Amino acid sequence: MLITCDIGNTHIVTGVFDNTGKILLTFRIATNEKMTEDEFFSYFRNISKFNGIQIRDVNGIILSSVVPNLITIFQFFGRKYFNIEPMIVDLDKKLPFTFAEHINPTGFGADRIIDIVQALKDFPDKETLIIFDLGTATTYDVLQKNVRIGGGILPGIEMGINALCNNTAKLPKVFTSPESVLGVDTITQIQAGVFYGYAGQIKHIIKKIKEIVGDDAYVIATGGLGKILSAEIEEIDEYCHDLSIKGLYSIYQDNKENI
Numbered sequence: 001m002l003i004t005c006d007i008g009n010t011h012i013v014t015g016v017f018d019n020t021g022k023i024l025l026t027f028r029i030a031t032n033e034k035m036t037e038d039e040f041f042s043y044f045r046n047i048s049k050f051n052g053i054q055i056r057d058v059n060g061i062i063l064s065s066v067v068p069n070l071i072t073i074f075q076f077f078g079r080k081y082f083n084i085e086p087m088i089v090d091l092d093k094k095l096p097f098t099f100a101e102h103i104n105p106t107g108f109g110a111d112r113i114i115d116i117v118q119a120l121k122d123f124p125d126k127e128t129l130i131i132f133d134l135g136t137a138t139t140y141d142v143l144q145k146n147v148r149i150g151g152g153i154l155p156g157i158e159m160g161i162n163a164l165c166n167n168t169a170k171l172p173k174v175f176t177s178p179e180s181v182l183g184v185d186t187i188t189q190i191q192a193g194v195f196y197g198y199a200g201q202i203k204h205i206i207k208k209i210k211e212i213v214g215d216d217a218y219v220i221a222t223g224g225l226g227k228i229l230s231a232e233i234e235e236i237d238e239y240c241h242d243l244s245i246k247g248l249y250s251i252y253q254d255n256k257e258n259i
Helices: 037-050 068-082 110-122 157-166 186-213 226-232 243-258
Strands: 002-007 011-017 023-030 060-065 128-134 137-144 147-155 218-222
Touching (some): 002 068, 023 037, 060 068, 060 110, 060 243, 110 128, 110 137, 110 243, 147 157, 147 186, 157 186, 218 226, 218 243
Parallel strands (some): 128 218
Antiparallel strands (some): 002 011, 011 023, 128 137, 137 147
16 A cells, blocks of 8 residues: 655645555544654544555655745655655655656655656646646646646635734634625625635636637636635636655656666
8 A cells, every 4th residue: 555645735645545546535634743653643543443444555755835844844754654765755766757848846745746747647638737726825827738837825714814813903814615706794704705706817818818729628626615716716627635645656667667
């Protein structure tokens, strides 16, 4: 079995795959930079046991992280409890894409690497892909013929709500998908303004990208807020729920001979 850990700024998403590539389990916990390897093992053991998974069968671990301090903790987790040195996603791994000559790849995030790898695997017939990861921050990447030609980063919905509420003491920190663009009270007005305003940003970004790469570009979305936004934004062709953890599995399979 393979453990995949996608360590983000807000959540850590863990997956367990069997040796055929089937997802046996996924779970999400809050990111805590003070967490120890023993605390994470407690989460992992208890959730696995509840789902009837024998963790003694684990023979590989792979990590992607945008929180550098937690990489060491998860290395300790692998070494201490499974006698395994975790594989860490970075640009030194064997990957199915390259960067255009004008692109500076320095600091390119592991979270974006795993999304790109799996998108290329899942949509091999699409010449141009636009990949949105809608999480704490939103990232987008554009690939043509397996070459990344550019992308962007913008604050996520929750960051926008936090900024609004932190500077306006009386406003409640809430977010759900609104029933209407016309809010009837303070809470529903926040929901309407943030949701439809954010959807409008994404629509315009897609429009501007397609002016460059053409209308045949295939647009996919993933991330915690991807499902509700994809339902509103008709320009998104497909929502891919498990894109990130599947990307981790694919990278591990392509690089395990180098362990």
